[in-house]
Amino acid sequence: MNKNINNWVDEALNSLDDVKRATAKPYVLTRMNAKMQNSNSSIWDNVLQFISKPMVALVCMLIIIAFNVLVVSRNYNTSNTINEEQALTIDEYNANITALNYTENIEP
């Protein structure tokens, strides 16, 4: 059996001894010219291809999400500050709505 295996191994290793060169498919020049023309005329295709790459899309998505988070958190801080300022002003001038209603109600 071992002898058989060794024979097969030798045959396999020598199987490329009489190999002929494979021939290329026809019209290489024509197909090559077409390929070159396509690659010249499709700059926008390349741009779109680049944008649609998963990694690029993912990075863009993360940037947009981060920008949104930033804007929302800024607005939240600003609105908190405004509310505090409003509350202070109302307290200072005693101008809350209940007080105005009360004043209106006591008039005849």
Add this chain to the structure above:
Amino acid sequence: MNQPDLIIALQQGDNEAFKKLIDEWQDMVYNTALGIIQNEDDADEITQEVFIQVFQSIRSFKGDAKISTWLYRITISKALDYLKKQQRKKRFGFVDYFWSGNKNDVDEGKEFHHPGVVMENKEMASQLFKAMKQLPNNQRIAFTLHKLEAQKYGDIAVIMNISLQATESLIARAKTNLKKIVQEYYTKNIA
């Protein structure tokens, strides 16, 4: 037309010279690419890319090497790029599938039959090609040039830009490794 004249004609943008270059060397480029990557469609694609690169960079070719050597080097470099891409595809195939929905088309188990192998050796050669896929790239290239392109050790050394001794050693190691792989295959599947 001898080589220096052909190079001058190519550098002057002579279309006839370019056609002649393709006619003369397309099979050599195709056969080398086919031996390394073992896929006919991709070898055809690489053949086109090789000649596109030749067309774009012929002005920088100084003529200190033979055209065939230059073509072999470009072909090998393109074929290695292709193999790297295949490995990347294999590694990140699931990510690609997740993003684009494209199924990974890297098919390692597919049998390859070289069209130049004689009928009675087809099966054996197919096993050998399968084993060649497991060789390190430099051994695979040296062995392909030696067996499929019938290049002498000295020419392989020039193409791969290594010493003659290194070439001999590469091919010897390739043969030893192939023997081991094929032997393992037969022991496992037939014995």
